[in-house]
Amino acid sequence: xxxxxxxxxxxxxxxxxxxxxxxxxxxxxxxxxxxxxxxxxxxxxxxxxxxxxxxxxxxxxxxxxxxxxxxxxxxxxxxxxxxxxxxxxxxxxxxxxxxxxxxxxxxxxxxxxxxxxxxxxxxxxxxxxxxxxxxxxxxxxxxxxxxxxxxxxxxxxxxxxxxxxxxxxxxxxxxxxxxxxxxxxxxxxxxxxxxxxxxxxxxxxxxxxxxxxxxxxxxxxxxxxxxxxxxxxxxxxxxxxxxxxxxxxxxxxxxxxxxxxxxxxxxxxxxxxxxxxxxxxxxxxxxxxxxxxxxxxxxxxxxxxxxxxxxxxxxxxxxxxxxxxxxxxxxxxxxxxxxxxxxxxxxxxxxxxxxxxxxxxxxxxxxxxxxxxxxxxxxxxxxxxxxxxxxxxxxxxxxxxxxxxxxxxxxxxxxxxxxxxxxxxxxxxxxxxxxxxxxxxxxxxxxxxxxxxxxxxxxxxxxxxxxxxxxxxxxxxxxxxxxxxxxxxxxxxxxxxxxxxxxxxxxxxxxxxxxxxxxxxxxxxxxxxxxxxxxxxxxxxxxxxxxxxxxxxxxxxxxxxxxxxxxxxxxxxxxxxxxxxxxxxxxxxxxxxxxxxxxxxxxxxxxxxxxxxxxxxxxxxxxxxxxxxxxxxxxxxxxxxxxxxxxxx
Amino acid sequence: xxxxxxxxxxxxxxxxxxxxxxxxxxxxxxxxxxxxxxxxxxxxxxxxxxxxxxxxxxxxxxxxxxxxxxxxxxxxxxxxxxxxxxxxxxxxxxxxxxxxxxxxxxxxxxxxxxxxxxxxxxxxxxxxxxxxxxxxxxxxxxxxxxxxxxxxxxxxxxxxxxxxxxxxxxxxxxxxxxxxxxxxxxxxxxxxxxxxxxxxxxxxxxxxxxxxxxxxxxxxxxxxxxxxxxxxxxxxxxxxxxxxxxx
Ligand SMILES: Cc1cc2nc3c(=O)[nH]c(=O)nc-3n(C[C@H](O)[C@H](O)[C@H](O)COP(=O)(O)OP(=O)(O)OC[C@H]3O[C@@H](n4cnc5c(N)ncnc54)[C@H](O)[C@@H]3O)c2cc1C
Ligand code: SF4
Ligand code: FES
Numbered sequence: 001x002x003x004x005x006x007x008x009x010x011x012x013x014x015x016x017x018x019x020x021x022x023x024x025x026x027x028x029x030x031x032x033x034x035x036x037x038x039x040x041x042x043x044x045x046x047x048x049x050x051x052x053x054x055x056x057x058x059x060x061x062x063x064x065x066x067x068x069x070x071x072x073x074x075x076x077x078x079x080x081x082x083x084x085x086x087x088x089x090x091x092x093x094x095x096x097x098x099x100x101x102x103x104x105x106x107x108x109x110x111x112x113x114x115x116x117x118x119x120x121x122x123x124x125x126x127x128x129x130x131x132x133x134x135x136x137x138x139x140x141x142x143x144x145x146x147x148x149x150x151x152x153x154x155x156x157x158x159x160x161x162x163x164x165x166x167x168x169x170x171x172x173x174x175x176x177x178x179x180x181x182x183x184x185x186x187x188x189x190x191x192x193x194x195x196x197x198x199x200x201x202x203x204x205x206x207x208x209x210x211x212x213x214x215x216x217x218x219x220x221x222x223x224x225x226x227x228x229x230x231x232x233x234x235x236x237x238x239x240x241x242x243x244x245x246x247x248x249x250x251x252x253x254x255x256x257x258x259x260x261x262x263x264x265x266x267x268x269x270x271x272x273x274x275x276x277x278x279x280x281x282x283x284x285x286x287x288x289x290x291x292x293x294x295x296x297x298x299x300x301x302x303x304x305x306x307x308x309x310x311x312x313x314x315x316x317x318x319x320x321x322x323x324x325x326x327x328x329x330x331x332x333x334x335x336x337x338x339x340x341x342x343x344x345x346x347x348x349x350x351x352x353x354x355x356x357x358x359x360x361x362x363x364x365x366x367x368x369x370x371x372x373x374x375x376x377x378x379x380x381x382x383x384x385x386x387x388x389x390x391x392x393x394x395x396x397x398x399x400x401x402x403x404x405x406x407x408x409x410x411x412x413x414x415x416x417x418x419x420x421x422x423x424x425x426x427x428x429x430x431x432x433x434x435x436x437x438x439x440x441x442x443x444x445x446x447x448x449x450x451x452x453x454x455x456x457x458x459x460x461x462x463x464x465x466x467x468x469x470x471x472x473x474x475x476x477x478x479x480x481x482x483x484x485x486x487x488x489x490x491x492x493x494x495x496x497x498x499x500x501x502x503x504x505x506x507x508x509x510x511x512x513x514x515x516x517x518x519x520x521x522x523x524x525x526x527x528x529x530x531x532x533x534x535x536x537x538x539x540x541x542x543x544x545x546x547x548x549x550x551x552x553x554x555x556x557x558x559x560x561x562x563x564x565x566x567x568x569x570x571x572x573x574x575x576x577x578x579x580x581x582x583x584x585x586x587x588x589x590x591x592x593x594x595x596x597x598x599x600x601x602x603x604x605x606x607x608x609x610x611x612x613x614x615x616x617x618x619x620x621x622x623x624x625x626x627x628x629x630x631x632x633x634x635x636x637x638x639x640x641x642x643x644x645x646x647x648x649x
Numbered sequence: 650x651x652x653x654x655x656x657x658x659x660x661x662x663x664x665x666x667x668x669x670x671x672x673x674x675x676x677x678x679x680x681x682x683x684x685x686x687x688x689x690x691x692x693x694x695x696x697x698x699x700x701x702x703x704x705x706x707x708x709x710x711x712x713x714x715x716x717x718x719x720x721x722x723x724x725x726x727x728x729x730x731x732x733x734x735x736x737x738x739x740x741x742x743x744x745x746x747x748x749x750x751x752x753x754x755x756x757x758x759x760x761x762x763x764x765x766x767x768x769x770x771x772x773x774x775x776x777x778x779x780x781x782x783x784x785x786x787x788x789x790x791x792x793x794x795x796x797x798x799x800x801x802x803x804x805x806x807x808x809x810x811x812x813x814x815x816x817x818x819x820x821x822x823x824x825x826x827x828x829x830x831x832x833x834x835x836x837x838x839x840x841x842x843x844x845x846x847x848x849x850x851x852x853x854x855x856x857x858x859x860x861x862x863x864x865x866x867x868x869x870x871x872x873x874x875x876x877x878x879x880x881x882x883x884x885x886x887x888x889x890x891x892x893x894x895x896x
Contacts, residue, residue: 133786139839142837144799144802147796179806187780251707395730
């Protein structure tokens with residue numbers, strides 16, 4: 001099989017909503033040109049929001065506050081538990097409170113560059129502009145950001161940037177931001193403006209007359225399947241890093257909402273763009289269910305090393321003499337040292353482990369050593385800065401990082417691909433909007449730290465509420481009923497799938513399939529990819545899919561709380577997504593960001609982009625379970641930030 | 650490690666429940682408590698049994714979803730630790746471990762170890778927020794917050810809404826949870842305008858949701874994975890007294 005047997009190419013896709021002209025005024029002009037809905041009519045319009053993370057929670061609260069009727073869904077028992085809660089490091093904003101030369105333009109510039117020139121300039125500029133309002137909004141809501149003694153907000157520098165623009169709340173920024181959005185949402189629920197449906201899972205999208213008009217949901221407690229209608233549907237269902245089974249994502253994170261929409265016609269863009277985080281606690285054994293992130297801030301003071309000789313790896317770290325240690329980041333990247341960006345740090349760790357110089361179980365780990373920092377600053381100071389992280393490490397590994405160096409290894413962290421959206425955040429299905437990590441916009445190929453939170457809140461508080469009204473101004477749309485053909489069909493798809501899962505009664509658990517998929521993805525579509533490996537992976541995934549549908553065992557009934565049934569649906573969708581991720585990775589014959597194609601590297605082993613061939617977003621159309629996905633390219637133009645080669649040497 | 654677990658099994662909200670004993674063999678001391686149950690569940694499924702239902706998501710001690718009483722203690726024996734962060738190395742080979750759901754009138758059991766904690770959301774709906782409409786906020790630096798207050802507010806805001814405090818309380822009271830939220834918002838200038846109505850409304854919602862009254866038993870703070878201190882309940886009480894007298 002040649003590579004092209006895996007996909008076909010279709011017409012290019014265009015962002016028709018994006019204004020042109022000076023980048024600084026595009027958002028202002030788009031807002032002004034968008035149609036408004038008068039307050040009396042807003043009450044007659046209903047919006048479904050799937051997801052209550054930073055993106056969905058802020059969107060639902062803001063839409064309700066504007067007077068729309070909102071129906072909100074999440075799979076957890078409370079909206080406050082959405083995965084955004086786990087974000088640690090911080091959120092960027094171009095406030096220039098440090099007077100260190102930051103500006104909207106610089107944040108825009110850094111983000112386009114950090115995305116390795118695979119994101120849209122218009123979107124990124126807007127993100128940088130809106131970032132300023134996000135901090136104001138959150139402070140007004142009572143988010144307890146870190147402060148200085150004078151009472152003003154504190155900042156830190158984060159993820160390889162040279163200005164201090166990251167706002168944070170100790171190591172729990174995501175939690176505090178989410179509580180802000182959650183409280184705003186609960187207020188609207190209390191006022192009767194939002195109907196909240198926790199423990200409800202969206203399992204299908206309903207499209208009537210070409211427009212997104214509702215969803216099919218399962219009440220996860222009773223198993224009841226219902227159809228829910230609205231004038232527009234917003235997906236804020238998060239990222240799909242769990243396709244790798246082991247990741248830093250919460251266990252429930254899934255792609256089902258997006259994937260079901262993809263199967264119904266929404267294009268899925270850049271699926272293979274995955275961000276790998278360099279500082280996670282390594283896997284310890286086959287029981288492992290997830291990986292834990294250690295904040296990247298640790299690299300500000302910790303030094304990364306492995307033994308020079310493979311033979312030294314099993315020895316205790318303390319017994320390895322200074323001259324036998326390889327501080328490889330400091331050696332290869334003298335000007336950035338341990339602070340190189342995530343993709344570089346991750347791949348360098350993989351390389352030394354591949355050479356057989358990794359430490360810890362299975363040789364999949366490198367040391368992050370604080371001995372020098374403790375000598376220089378004193379144990380007390382290190383404790384004050386990183387104490388909670390050290391404690392977390394000790395809890396998980398049983399080792400004391402003050403005494404022996406921590407072990408870290410890269411792990412899947414964040415997915416930059418997602419449903420394709422235009423500048424209005426509308427997908428290729430009219431009336432279907434996608435916000436937060438679930439869409440593909442803004443990050444390109446290599447997300448920096450602290451920008452996902454920013455995007456989630458920008459989309460939810462500020463962008464979507466403005467752009468969706470332009471669409472809703474044409475509503476309310478024709479009433480949809482249970483008996484509409486599309487509704488009957490969507491409901492039947494859900495019921496049939498559930499019945500199928502329960503009836504196979506095979507001999508393998510859902511988790512065993514998920515683990516196997518994860519291993520394939522990590523091995524062949526993880527930090528480093530090759531044409532050969534990806535082709536192999538596609539074959540393996542196809543075989544796995546077949547086996548899944550004949551051998552999976554899902555106990556219990558549909559009409560009850562059935563966590564394995566929930567998992568089965570998610571894993572079935574992950575298997576299909578995994579195949580598309582490999583096809584996307586296969587077609588992109590260049591290295592960019594964290595996506596390293598071994599065939600495309602510079603003589604000294606660094607990532608090599610091919611702007612002349614791949615300066616586009618790859619948006620895939622679904623063509624049936626056995627059909628070939630069709631590639632639609634959206635050309636990216638860089639008028640302001642011109643593609644350049646990154647160098648951290 | 651080989652252990653025995655005795656787990657509360659209850660098919661549904663109205664079904665009768667009972668403790669059922671399972672052997673778990675060859676579990677790694679590096680496994681978390683939830684991973685131990687994952688391993689057990691895999692065997693149950695393959696053996697044709699119904700796996701144990703339990704709530705969890707982040708497995709990093711921050712989402713507040715995981716909730717089980719282990720050997721009579723909410724979240725188990727390790728102090729200031731959620732169940733997902735509790736590791737098997739804290740137990741010994743051959744141990745018999747009891748696992749039960751949160752038990753409180755306001756948290757009805759849904760299945761096995763899963764309970765309904767939506768009553769917490771009701772308390773927040775009643776006033777656990779600052780009314781700040783989107784898009785009109787003043788510049789963040791317009792409201793300085795002394796570091797001492799910001800830090801104290803942050804400490805209170807670390808409550809993950811897990812409900813261990815309720816499960817541990819002999820009265821099934823949610824006072825520590827409510828007090829944490831009231832302290833978080835009340836310690837900041839932005840939270841002042843609604844301070845009185847907030848405490849009155851949240852306490853009312855707490856009663857309406859079926860939580861018991863607080864008698865200062867102090868069990869809540871002992872099990873709280875985030876170390877929310879009992880002193881916040883004192884703060885809540887004084888806020889309440891002030892609110893009803895100045896009303
Ligand atoms: C450990 C960790 C640390 C991080 N740290 C940072 C950081 O410091 N800075 C930063 O900028 N970013 C960070 N990130 C990334 C960031 O947290 C996420 O990208 C962001 O929070 C995603 O927000 P979201 O609102 O799009 O989705 P989520 O918060 O994932 O919310 C998804 C929502 O969708 C719901 N949902 C999903 N599927 C369905 C369905 N089928 N039916 C119904 N509901 C559904 C869920 O219930 C949930 O409410 C971190 C990520 C991780 C994993
Ligand atoms: S106060 Fe502590 S125990 Fe109670 S809900 Fe909050 S974190 Fe959990
Ligand atoms: S699973 Fe999130 S706190 Fe335990």
